[in-house]
Amino acid sequence: MKTIAGAPWLIRLLPFLRWSSRVDRRTLRFDLIAGLTGGIVLVPQGVAFATIAGMPPEYGLYAAMVPAIVAALWGSSWHLVSGPTTAISIVIFATISPLAAAGSAEYVRLVLTLTFLVGVIQLALGVLRLGTLVNFVSHTVVIGFTAGAAVLIAISQVKNFFGLPIPRGASVLEVMTGLVTQLDRINPFITGVAVITVLASVATKRWLPRLPHMISAMLAGSLAALVLNLVFGGEARTGITSIGALSVGLPPFSMPDFSPGTLEQLIPIAVAVALLALTEAVSIARAIAVKAEQRIDGNQEFIGQGLSNLIGSFFSGYASSGSFNRTGLNYASGARTPLAAVFSAVFLLLIVLFLAPLAKYLPIAAMAGILFVVAWGLIDFHHMAEIVRASRQEAAVLLATLIATLTLQLEFAIYIGVLLSLMLYLNRTSKPGLEDVKPFPGQWPPAFSAATGLPDCPRLKMVRINGSIFFGAVNHLQEALQQIDERNPAHRHLLLVGSGINFIDLAGAHMLVHEARRRRALGGGLYLFHMKDEPLQTLRRSGAYDQIGAENFFSLGDDVVNAIYQRLDTPA
Template identity: 60%
Template sequence: MSLSLDNCPSCKLWLYRVFPFLRWWPMVNKDSNKADIIAGITGAMIVLPQGVAFATIAGMPPEYGLYAAMVPAIIAALFGSSWHLVSGPTTAISIAVFAAMSPFADPGSPQFVSMVLTLTFLTGVFQLALGLARMGVLVNFISHTVVIGFTAGAALLIAASQVKSFFGIAIERGAHFHVVLEQLIMQFDHLNPYVTTVGAVTLATGILARKFIPKVPYMIVAMVVGSIVAFLINLEFGVELTKIKTVGALPAHLPPLSLPDFSYATIHKVVFPALVVTMLALTEAVSISRAIATKSEQRIDGNQEFVGQGLANLIGSFFSGYASAGSFNRSGVNYASGAQTPLATVYAAIFLVLILLLVAPLASYLPNAAMAGILFLVAWSLIDFHHIRSIGKTSKAETVVLWVTLIGTLVDLEKGIFFGILLSLTLYLYRVSRPSLIPEVPAKEEGAYHLMDAHGHHECPQFRIVRINGSIFFGAVDYVQNGLTQIDEANPDQKSVMIIASGINFIDVAGAEMLAQEARRRRKLGGGLYFYRCKDSIYKFLRKSDKLDDIGAGAFFPAMSNWIKPIYSTLNPEICRNCKYRIFPECQTYLPDGEPRTTDA
């Protein structure tokens, strides 16, 4: 008897986790193949100039940007969960790689390349480990504001790194952002007009091409025009005078096999940068795949995406690919081009190899100034002006997070994103450690069990009703306890308090102890602490932690129960006798001791 996977759901689930491409493989047919091939050709055309540009940003030889878009892209497509995410070299990862590795070796040198491959390998190991440990939820702790701030900072660093190539001035490679600005101002009278002309024409061409011929890859158009302008200028004035340098011919072959440096000294240097690249790459991949999934109506598995990205970087490090991640531009184009399955990414990598074999020698005509102009365009497009303005208008706290991340990135890219994450989490913890305590009173409609905000209404002089929205955990205990204590400090007659607990989702041991302590304190005052609409999970936790004896099992009232009558009977009749408010129905007919009301207070 043959075993069918349909009869063994657990076997099927296990197989899908190990080979996730089996989920979408049945979708492949003649029509989907045609759509994927068209999308693949488009993707290959786009990644050609981007790969060269991003490798330049990373301090790697230009061809390594193309290598990173071949094997790693295929692995990520086959073992990830998104049908449209395209992985490969990206701007943020490239600038992170350059910032992390340039202090240890000269960019572009064999030692630098070897260290970057080691960083890529470790990044893959970390990503794969997080995926296998089902830790995909970690990226949720990196706020969108931090990503926007980091990306804007990285964009400015990209632009700064290309200032010398765009204007033809001498600036030390890897110089800090403020140093680049200082040198640009100091050497402004010594700009190379020929180099600057090539860069400016390339920049203008890219802007116009993107606006007026959006269906044609604007980077390729800008590269071609910039190369032609540089060729004509050199033809007219001579290379000795113009000093227009070119990228140089690219090797026309498949990605060569490579071996990362596994020496202790190298691993010790790149471990921390690898952690930075790991979280940055995973954030990019998951956020991009989720953004596209909202359009394609596909469910994304964050853990599987971690595994796919991890395998892509781990295996890619042995095929000359430096750290890769999900690319928003290429993924968006992939979806817009009609890609049906991840085979579109596989086809894009194959077509990229064919294109590289054909056009590699032409890179010798590509001026560095033209590449700088293109990277200025890339940097500008990375800055999310819309969301930056929106954050500035809506939240002061988020604005602080944004600028701390952005400025921190300009000072030290590795630590900038961590400062942003730390500040963002600190503000989050501050907010959740201050759950709202809202005074309420019974709704006016007769017989209703509903409550409403006490603002503008009279409260009972002896009894406070307060709604707590938020969790009562160790970080919030002091705030909640102070809020409850201030009730009887402001009005000593309000010795009894009832907490509307429907908004309390979580209580830890410290929170349970605080509630028990508050209940004991109020009993000593002659009052009590009560709970209305407490969740079963909260009640069970209080019972397991042995706090019900302190609070009292009779202090809990379920929804739609008559909590007014038993609590009203505990109040002071003499205070009630002279009360003018009478907010409870019982107040209108009798006093807490059962004495009928005979006169109006």
């Protein structure tokens, strides 16, 4: 923008100035329509997410107001809509419910403190420009974690879906055992309302895709509950209860607990929630940005998400992140700028101010049905099958993350998935491939391939290293290079094609020097061809270049094969 081009510090402080020039009467119209659509959908979603998180229902709506506005204005995505999400909600319930009774004042206080810490961590990561950290939470880990979280959501609602007396906080095995052993105690009225809600959601998505399926399902469940209560004598006979009227207005001011004991207790959980939330938000922003032909600034998204949680914790908003459903809806509804997310929060406030009393007609069984639908939609069967087909190692990470999510505290499940992913990555990179290659006959400049069909030279072995030579790979490469002349003692001369080497550290440089000396002692030599600039500079700075010998390095365009052949009868 020309008006602020001379003040880059102002753009960093107020990043919404970057896209303010895109706003005009046309974009405002599109953004208002998208915002209204999003605001309507947010009502049932906010209540559902708060229920998952163990928070009073209105807190799910508060989390979609101030935090959504801050994230939109201080993020970098034009379409990302932030607020409560399923994954974050289930993590909050699983990690905070052992510390306090869900829905209690103490529970709310702990959740708001957790939200503040999450915001501080995210903001710090953004300011320090550590946006690449989310790359360590692999797509496989997210899919496994989300699938496990989906099962936990469904498990947490079994008692409300079937009307069974299952204790709060029961494990997956305990809930399933309780269900099987109490089949004769299932309440048919409650289960009927829940099943009707599920069927209405599925039918709306299938035959009336333009309608919001969650709202349609809630209306169907509420109507079914009303009819059953009228026909069979009311709540005392059917057991169908409602969530009660929502007392929702402007988000009330709240104060996190800054006592040292509470902060120390919540910091490990906050780190896991912060990483998961950032992974969610940045992944969704990038996915939509591809369609919108927009470039996402990961560090700015960190800052936007951090500020939204930090500020949101003082306005009764619990930990939020980017929502895939609402972001996709925002984009599909024609949103042009982040103002659509701002309008969505404003419309949500207006809607709940006038419609909140109607929540007293919403049955708990209908909410359980909605959460069953949400849980089913979270399990990405397509990508899970793709992972299993493509890689056994990735399938192991998926399974381990899924099992850890179901059996351990959720923050540890994320850590386990990340740790396994890193271990597999290090295992792969510590074993760079050593590929037999030969020169293409008559091609200039010389090119080497494993597909020439030529036999090995009796005196000279030619191989290409596909991977970096660093401390973790040194032992593997030393063994592989020694096996060459052990298998064929005539192969004292070795040509390394370096086009596949991206990085060499000091340990790698020492290994190459050692190999060059070893081969000279055998009466042969080590030669390197087509090294990239970065690893070549490392060899020069470390002194390895001179120790190997400048005459043993060949660049692209050199007649490397003929030059080496002339030395075969002369010890290198």
